[in-house]
Amino acid sequence: MIPEIEKLLNDQITYEATASAQYLSMACWADVNGYNGVAEFFYTQSEEERVHMTKLVKFINERSGAAVIPAIDKPRDDFKSLLELFEIFLESEEFVTAKINNIIYECLQHKDYNVHNFMQWYVAEQLEEEATARTLLDKLKIIGGDKSGHYLFDRDISTFQAPEE
Numbered sequence: 001m002i003p004e005i006e007k008l009l010n011d012q013i014t015y016e017a018t019a020s021a022q023y024l025s026m027a028c029w030a031d032v033n034g035y036n037g038v039a040e041f042f043y044t045q046s047e048e049e050r051v052h053m054t055k056l057v058k059f060i061n062e063r064s065g066a067a068v069i070p071a072i073d074k075p076r077d078d079f080k081s082l083l084e085l086f087e088i089f090l091e092s093e094e095f096v097t098a099k100i101n102n103i104i105y106e107c108l109q110h111k112d113y114n115v116h117n118f119m120q121w122y123v124a125e126q127l128e129e130e131a132t133a134r135t136l137l138d139k140l141k142i143i144g145g146d147k148s149g150h151y152l153f154d155r156d157i158s159t160f161q162a163p164e165e
């Protein structure tokens, strides 16, 4: 495996692990504040990020690289509102997308079409996750400070679908 690309993939493991821990922390906040639907949403998101991370770990090791499991910072656990929770969710996904796009760019620079091909799954996944984050954030902006709106958002979050790309 090209060392520069291996390094970028290992960095990506850190970003996916960080997102997983952050979403688990957000699930906890939602859980203790009575937003059970939102909690379930973020428990699931956290699991998905762990899958993203593990997929990278296995890929690196299978391609004669060496995956490194990183130490990660304690995730944020103080949030002012549901709105802030979903703002952080979107920011996190945008950050991850930028990092994935950078890997794609570097793969092309190094003519590493193997990793380029592997990363296409992440590109598609990011499109979907960003769309979901934007859809939910838009709904919360419409709801504003309306408490009954927050109640309904929490009740119905599992039914909200991101628009098809």
Ligand code: FEO
Pocket: 016, 019, 048, 049, 052, 093, 096, 126, 129
């Ligand atoms: Fe794996 Fe949502 O970034």
